[in-house]
Amino acid sequence: MRLDEKSLSKKFEEDLGIPLAIAASGRSVDPRRLSPRERIRYRALEALPRRESWLKGRSALKRLLLRLGERDDTSEVRFPHPRFSLTHSGRYAVAIGTDSDRLGGIGIDLEVGRSPHPDSARFFLTPEERDWLNRQRESDRPAHLLRLWTVKESLFKADPGNDETGLPDYRMKDPGAWRGTAFVRHGREIEMHYASYPCGEGWISIAIYPRRDDHAGRK
Ligand SMILES: CC(C)(COP(=O)(O)OP(=O)(O)OC[C@H]1O[C@@H](n2cnc3c(N)ncnc32)[C@H](O)[C@@H]1OP(=O)(O)O)[C@@H](O)C(=O)NCCC(=O)NCCS
Incomplete structure (x- = not known):
């Protein structure tokens, strides 16, 4: 699978x-390039299988931060985040970022080379989406x-209130649409947007959550 950063970001920019x-x-970032606070996290992951993918994630995030003219200390980025998101799948870690101040959150999800078990649909889709x-x-x-799995994961990651939600709480207006609208309820219904594209043997989706004072959701 080849991931063309430029053409992907252009497509998503147009959609969103x-x-x-x-x-x-x-590639994993060289541990010698880690900041002191990143190194603490790295040490805490010792002996865990996640350690290599975490290093790959820091490599993608560092490249992204430098490209956006920011300091590349990823320990300053806590997820969910209004401007950044990160995903790992197969050989890649992919980071996304925006310098827009119009968002409350952004989320990305990439899945290649694996597919959810058909029986798992009830754990992440609404009854209407399953129908x-x-x-x-x-x-x-x-x-x-x-x-649908990548869309739901991207919606979840984009939601700054995702400590209170699960994947079935995000309701897609039209589950057949590659790009469109979804809703989540946080007291009131919040309107979110997403777009997805095939990527190698899988899918990549990005979702955005509106800034607090821009909530276009319905009561
Ligand atoms: C946290 C979660 C979104 C990670 O997604 P994933 O597909 O397993 O893994 P990905 O590689 O795509 O994403 C991992 C990255 O997401 C980011 N992330 C972790 N928690 C996050 C959160 N609460 N919000 C936003 N981003 C988050 C991190 O950057 C992480 O990478 P890192 O550990 O290297 O920093 C996922 O495990 C999850 O909790 N999903 C929703 C929960 C749910 O409803 N589950 C029911 C499933 S049937």
């Missing part, structure tokens, strides 16, 4: 209407399921 930068990395899925041709369902 905000400036975007994407940085992918297939839609069941009306699709059986042979098309695995690809739809994977796309």
Whole structure:
């Protein structure tokens, strides 16, 4: 799989209407390049299988931060974040960032080379989304399921209030749409936007959550 950062960020920019930068990395950052606070985290991950993918994630994030003219100490970035998000899948870690101040949150999810089990749909789709899925041709369902999974994960990551939500709390207006609107309830209904594209043997999705004072959601 080849990940073309420029063409992907252009497509997503057009779909979501905000400036975007994407940085992918297939390599771990050299631990000697870690800041003192990053090193503390790195040591805490010792012996965990996640350590290598965490280093790859720091490599993608550092590239992204430098590209946006920021300091590349990733320990200053806490997720969920209004301007940055990160995903790992297969050989890659992919970071996304925007210098827009119009957002409350942004989320990215990439999934390649694995597909959710069909029975897992009930854990992350709403009943209406499952009905839609069941009306699709059986042979098309695995690809739809994977796309829907990345959309839900990106919506979750973009939501600054995601400590109170799970994936079925995000309701897509049209589950068949590659780009569109979704809703989540935080007291009132908040309108979010997402876009997704096939990426190698998988899908990549990006979602955005509005800034607090821009909530266009309905009561
Ligand atoms: C946290 C979660 C979003 C990570 O997603 P994932 O597909 O497993 O892994 P990804 O590689 O795509 O993303 C991992 C990155 O997400 C970011 N992340 C972690 N928690 C996050 C959060 N609460 N909000 C936003 N981003 C988060 C981190 O940058 C992490 O990478 P890092 O550890 O190197 O910093 C996911 O595990 C999760 O909790 N999903 C929703 C929970 C849920 O409803 N589960 C039911 C499933 S049936």
